Amino acid sequence: MTQKIGFVGLGAMGRPMSKNIIGKGNYELIVYDVVDRAVEELVAHGAKAAASAAEVAENSDVIITMLPNSPDVEAAVLGPGGVLEGMRPGSTLIDMSTIDPATTRKVAAAVQAKGCSMLDAPVGRSTANAEDGTLLIMAGGEEDVFEACKPILSCMGSDLVHCGPIGSGEIVKIVNNMLTGIIVTANAEALTLGVKAGVKLETLLQVLRSTAANNGHLHATYPVKALKGDFSPGFAVRLAYKDMNLALSLGGQLSVPLSVAASSTQLFNMARGLGHDNHDYTSVISVVEECAGVKVRID
Numbered sequence: 001m002t003q004k005i006g007f008v009g010l011g012a013m014g015r016p017m018s019k020n021i022i023g024k025g026n027y028e029l030i031v032y033d034v035v036d037r038a039v040e041e042l043v044a045h046g047a048k049a050a051a052s053a054a055e056v057a058e059n060s061d062v063i064i065t066m067l068p069n070s071p072d073v074e075a076a077v078l079g080p081g082g083v084l085e086g087m088r089p090g091s092t093l094i095d096m097s098t099i100d101p102a103t104t105r106k107v108a109a110a111v112q113a114k115g116c117s118m119l120d121a122p123v124g125r126s127t128a129n130a131e132d133g134t135l136l137i138m139a140g141g142e143e144d145v146f147e148a149c150k151p152i153l154s155c156m157g158s159d160l161v162h163c164g165p166i167g168s169g170e171i172v173k174i175v176n177n178m179l180t181g182i183i184v185t186a187n188a189e190a191l192t193l194g195v196k197a198g199v200k201l202e203t204l205l206q207v208l209r210s211t212a213a214n215n216g217h218l219h220a221t222y223p224v225k226a227l228k229g230d231f232s233p234g235f236a237v238r239l240a241y242k243d244m245n246l247a248l249s250l251g252g253q254l255s256v257p258l259s260v261a262a263s264s265t266q267l268f269n270m271a272r273g274l275g276h277d278n279h280d281y282t283s284v285i286s287v288v289e290e291c292a293g294v295k296v297r298i299d
């Protein structure tokens, strides 16, 4: 039987993820975004348009949300015209946004009170992985809900990890993005120092990639983005800054000191001040370049 899927939030990630649902499964898709153009693009791919998130939910067995941050999820699910208004008992909400786990638990309580179920299922990897359906999906929620949602999650991701009860997917995702943000800023400082001191960038990359200083961003993000002078996202500075702050907030709630993360967060904040809010997060290197008076670029 054809399953009815709803998708709310058709941005850099939601757009390719929802296209994969149409492309890969026996699903009917109904979509909503506050930006009309994003909806029109999905309609051209075979989705139906809804006039609100509530209308998406009225017509769906499973509703997926892919929104920037906690207030956006609260507005789109709990707010007027939101998902909750339209959800039918027995339906499932999968929130794939990266948000505060406390908001996830608040939304889940409201969803469950309506006789529905919920998973938090934020994603790892990049927009390119969203396009080819190879995201890493970190899910929190009841095991049986996770099992029931596996076929739809498999349209979007190649690696599905059940992390624990509701909110656990968000916790794992926040920890991951805190570490990756720290690595991105550490690379910016290390590479700028080496170049300013007179060594060729290619030599630095060759050595750093073959010692314990090696990390994925020296291979996959920096060389194809900021080091080539390409600041297009990718993963935007504004989202990296948001995720660093989610980590700092969680650390504050739990009395876990995050001094290195706090310092990295301020470099992202400086990048925002230099106009990089919507640029790829590797553009954080611009802050260090600006201070050092050099450009760190692959020839």
Ligand code: NAD
Pocket (backbone or CB within 6 Å): 008, 009, 010, 011, 012, 013, 014, 032, 033, 034, 035, 038, 053, 066, 067, 068, 069, 072, 075, 076, 096, 097, 098, 099, 123, 124, 125, 126, 127, 234, 235, 236, 239
């Ligand atoms: P985005 O800003 O490109 O897209 C968000 C979309 O949500 C936009 O189209 C916006 O119009 C829509 N929206 C906002 N409020 C809405 C509402 N109330 N109702 C309906 N639509 C609404 O963000 P993105 O890059 O797609 O990221 C989405 C989530 O995925 C974020 O939490 C982000 O941290 C996470 N993420 C992003 C990446 C990446 O590489 N971009 C990777 C992994 C995870």
